[in-house]
Amino acid sequence: MTFTERLREENDATYQAIFDHPYVQGLKTGHVPKNALVHYVKQDFEYLNAFMRVYGLAISKCETREEMSLFNEQIGFVLHSEIHPHNNLCEVAGVPYEELQGYPLAPGASHYISHMMTTAQQGTLGEIVAVLLPCPWTYLDIGERLMKEAAPQPGLHPFYEWINFYGTKSMEGVTGKLRSWLDRYAETASEREKEKMRVAFAKSCQLELGFWEMAYTVEEWPVRDAVLRR
Numbered sequence: 001m002t003f004t005e006r007l008r009e010e011n012d013a014t015y016q017a018i019f020d021h022p023y024v025q026g027l028k029t030g031h032v033p034k035n036a037l038v039h040y041v042k043q044d045f046e047y048l049n050a051f052m053r054v055y056g057l058a059i060s061k062c063e064t065r066e067e068m069s070l071f072n073e074q075i076g077f078v079l080h081s082e083i084h085p086h087n088n089l090c091e092v093a094g095v096p097y098e099e100l101q102g103y104p105l106a107p108g109a110s111h112y113i114s115h116m117m118t119t120a121q122q123g124t125l126g127e128i129v130a131v132l133l134p135c136p137w138t139y140l141d142i143g144e145r146l147m148k149e150a151a152p153q154p155g156l157h158p159f160y161e162w163i164n165f166y167g168t169k170s171m172e173g174v175t176g177k178l179r180s181w182l183d184r185y186a187e188t189a190s191e192r193e194k195e196k197m198r199v200a201f202a203k204s205c206q207l208e209l210g211f212w213e214m215a216y217t218v219e220e221w222p223v224r225d226a227v228l229r230r
């Protein structure tokens with residue numbers, strides 16, 4: 001069993017809880033409340049900005065051009081492709097995408113971003129890849145399962161574009177590349193470093209689940225106006 005196969009097995013319960021979450025099930029049935037769609041896009045726009053910053057920090061630790069190119073490509077993917085699923089959610093909500101950008105982070109998004117940033121600043125490249133991998137991998141899992149279970153048709157299912165984006169090839173490429181790099185890093189990592197990778201990966205999986213919950217419950221800070229914008 002490879003290192004990443006083991007990570008997937010160890011976190012299977014979290015993957016399943018993500019798929020069973022009412023937000024994800026709402027994407028399947030075509031019924032997600034408008035305020036949950038809006039909250040998700042506001043928070044995910046900021047999350048993906050942070051994700052690109054983490055790729056930037058990873059590049060600062062790369063030894064080879066091959067590694068630099070991997071992270072550089074992924075920044076391009078987030079910038080130019082991952083806007084499509086956001087646009088789908090905005091269309092269903094009936095709100096222009098531009099109106100949902102630049103909002104303060106809710107607690108769930110803030111926690112996840114802090115976890116990625118701390119790992120990016122303090123960790124090795126292997127730990128950084130481990131902290132990032134659940135992002136594409138859990139969405140690939142959701143997308144593939146929704147493609148099978150909802151079998152959405154263009155023009156008939158409101159979230160067809162979203163499901164089609166994550167359920168087809170787009171996430172497979174990035175997930176496969178990050179997995180093979182992580183397996184490679186794990187081959188030469190010490191037991192202590194591998195343990196840190198396992199913890200970083202598991203925590204990101206949990207925070208993926210927390211992100212859906214944050215969006216579904218439209219989570220805000222307890223005293224909303226007391227929080228600074230960023």
Ligand SMILES: Cc1ncc(CN)c(N)n1
Binds near residue numbers: 044
């Ligand atoms: C929180 C989160 N996780 C994963 C993805 C898919 N890249 C996303 N857009 N947002």
